[in-house]
Amino acid sequence: xxxxxxxxxxxxxxxxxxxxxxxxxxxxxxxxxxxxxxxxxxxxxxxxxxxxxxxxxxxxxxxxxxxxxxxxxxxxxxxxxxxxxxxxxxxxxxxxxxxxxxxxxxxxxxxxxxxxxxxxxxxxxxxxxxxxxxxxxxxxxxxxxxxxxxxxxxxxxxxxxxxxxxxxxxxxxxxxxxxxxxxxxxxxxxxxxxxxxxxxxxxxxxxxxxxxxxxxxxxxxxxxxxxxxxxxxxxxxxxxxxxxxxxxxxxxxxxxxxxxxxxxxxxxxxxxxxxxxxxxxxxxxxxxxxxxxxxxxxxxxxxxxxxxxxxxxxxxxxxxx
Amino acid sequence: xxxxxxxxxxxxxxxxxxxxxxxxxxxxxxxxxxxxxxxxxxxxxxxxxxxxxxxxxxxxxxxxxxxxxxxxxxxxxxxxxxxxxxxxxxxxxxxxxxxxxxxxxxxxxxxxxxxxxxxxxxxxxxxxxxxxxxxxxxxxxxxxxxxxxxxxxxxxxxxxxxxxxxxxxxxxxxxxxxxxxxxxxxxxxxxxxxxxxxxxxxxxxxxxxxxxxxxxxxxxxxxxxxxxxxxxxxxxxxxxxxxxxxxxxxxxxxxxxxxxxxxxxxxxxxxxxxxxxxxxxxxxxxxxxxxxxxxxxxxxxxxxxxxxxxxxxxxxxxxxxxxx
Numbered sequence: 001x002x003x004x005x006x007x008x009x010x011x012x013x014x015x016x017x018x019x020x021x022x023x024x025x026x027x028x029x030x031x032x033x034x035x036x037x038x039x040x041x042x043x044x045x046x047x048x049x050x051x052x053x054x055x056x057x058x059x060x061x062x063x064x065x066x067x068x069x070x071x072x073x074x075x076x077x078x079x080x081x082x083x084x085x086x087x088x089x090x091x092x093x094x095x096x097x098x099x100x101x102x103x104x105x106x107x108x109x110x111x112x113x114x115x116x117x118x119x120x121x122x123x124x125x126x127x128x129x130x131x132x133x134x135x136x137x138x139x140x141x142x143x144x145x146x147x148x149x150x151x152x153x154x155x156x157x158x159x160x161x162x163x164x165x166x167x168x169x170x171x172x173x174x175x176x177x178x179x180x181x182x183x184x185x186x187x188x189x190x191x192x193x194x195x196x197x198x199x200x201x202x203x204x205x206x207x208x209x210x211x212x213x214x215x216x217x218x219x220x221x222x223x224x225x226x227x228x229x230x231x232x233x234x235x236x237x238x239x240x241x242x243x244x245x246x247x248x249x250x251x252x253x254x255x256x257x258x259x260x261x262x263x264x265x266x267x268x269x270x271x272x273x274x275x276x277x278x279x280x281x282x283x284x285x286x287x288x289x290x291x292x293x294x295x296x297x298x299x300x301x302x303x304x305x306x307x308x309x310x311x312x313x314x315x316x317x318x319x320x321x
Numbered sequence: 322x323x324x325x326x327x328x329x330x331x332x333x334x335x336x337x338x339x340x341x342x343x344x345x346x347x348x349x350x351x352x353x354x355x356x357x358x359x360x361x362x363x364x365x366x367x368x369x370x371x372x373x374x375x376x377x378x379x380x381x382x383x384x385x386x387x388x389x390x391x392x393x394x395x396x397x398x399x400x401x402x403x404x405x406x407x408x409x410x411x412x413x414x415x416x417x418x419x420x421x422x423x424x425x426x427x428x429x430x431x432x433x434x435x436x437x438x439x440x441x442x443x444x445x446x447x448x449x450x451x452x453x454x455x456x457x458x459x460x461x462x463x464x465x466x467x468x469x470x471x472x473x474x475x476x477x478x479x480x481x482x483x484x485x486x487x488x489x490x491x492x493x494x495x496x497x498x499x500x501x502x503x504x505x506x507x508x509x510x511x512x513x514x515x516x517x518x519x520x521x522x523x524x525x526x527x528x529x530x531x532x533x534x535x536x537x538x539x540x541x542x543x544x545x546x547x548x549x550x551x552x553x554x555x556x557x558x559x560x561x562x563x564x565x566x567x568x569x570x571x572x573x574x575x576x577x578x579x580x581x582x583x584x585x586x587x588x589x590x591x592x593x594x595x596x597x598x599x600x601x602x603x604x605x606x607x608x609x610x611x612x613x614x615x616x617x618x619x620x621x622x623x624x625x626x627x628x629x630x631x632x633x634x635x636x637x638x639x640x641x642x643x644x645x
Contacts, residue, residue: 032605034605062605064607065607065608066602066608067608070561071558071560072547072551072553072558073367073561076551077364077598077599080360080363081360081364081598081599081602081603082602084351084354084357084360084603085349085351085602086351096463096553098463098553099551099552099553100551101465101552102475160459160460161459161461161555166460190459191454191459
């Protein structure tokens, strides 16, 4: 490549970037909503962020989604930088209020209202929109044990690196402690790595090799794990219903699998992630735009939204035509 | 163009960085405010310190691919001790020692066992990552830790954040070491002409060990500051900085002393990368646009300098030979 061609390419790339940036800056007028998702590669984070952005756009707001890519330092950095640009409001999906306490305090001091979703409470935010993970965990555990007649053996796939999934596991332990007819014969705990699907597949394949013929039930701490396990079981020729199988989160793919006779997944507790994202926008609209008191929406640090148990009985309601 | 070539080779990346600053300043005036620059400096601290450590290893023509995982492990060790109620001094000492020991181990494996640094440090990265998970069991240490510890990273002195001061101190120490001391000259000689340096009486093996050990110490310091800043510690928490640190050092090699890892270059490159990220957030660029623009600017910057420079210097530096 000669010198002129290289210069042209470099110049073109910079010009393209500049035009793109100018375009995004020009769009920012009126109410500016910033949505920070902790990890957009996680489906649930993306569902909250995208729903919030869509709801903001529907109100005519300028919305921006930032992705912290699962990095705590980047999460804190992005919040700190956002405060400089003084958006009208910030929504944080699956954020880290303790780690980002310094930045959240700065946002509060700068008069920028922050609503978090599935993150945990902080004195520096308006409130956190949550599904009650204790309730969610109890529903999944009791559905599984009920299907098994409170007798038998189960395998569990856990994830203790996330507070929500850890609570679900601990609630399962509490339920099992009261229902001693059901025994955990094997368990695998997923590590928080980018290759977590491989981790789940390897761990559960080993567990199924050891206990596959004797188990009556399977519990996965979130649906992503359940999909991996479901595929392993399908490949092994196991039929739906032979093993009672529950997980938690909900979503189009989960509902499809619950309805699919070839899938082993039988139930989930569906958390309304989209409603949480759009609910955050609605709450900001009432508090920031319409100047309603926060107490009119929720008095405490949380705004709870109900999760729904979805199984063969009601899955049809959740399937999109 | 012939007259411009040496100028571009020396300052091409810095000019690209300046162009980025001008574009953001035009689009979003808040970008140029002292408050925002103070934030960028603060944000540069982790990447800068990690990159400066990497620079010291690369000066001796050795790579350290374990920096991010060693930084994460140091954060976990420090965080575990703070979380357990130990004093800040003990925790910080343990965190720094973790980095130092990992760096020294890398140096020994490279020079004594003659394992190429690419492989040796990849192995160390895996070990550090495993140890991080072993200590935490995958669950991050999080809490509202004492100010005696978090104050290392939070707060400011003379209007400049503590993190920026840590970066300035580290950069000054590295600059003095490399440019003003005999050890620095020996480190450079080892990296640039190992055989000639050895024949001239330079202890090249010791210099490589020193470079990698100091790199580990830089990772340890980054880990300690990360834990203090975020009041938490988790495995892989510095993982995000890995590619950026390498990018900062390589971009830095296109400035000031083209083809050579150098402290001012690394520092300016790290600052430019963070300024770019900061500016993109300020103008409201979507998250995927940020990744694309970041990639384009990195490639464009290097193309401007490397084109005039010729690629030989890069190839030579990245063509790591088995240590003699």
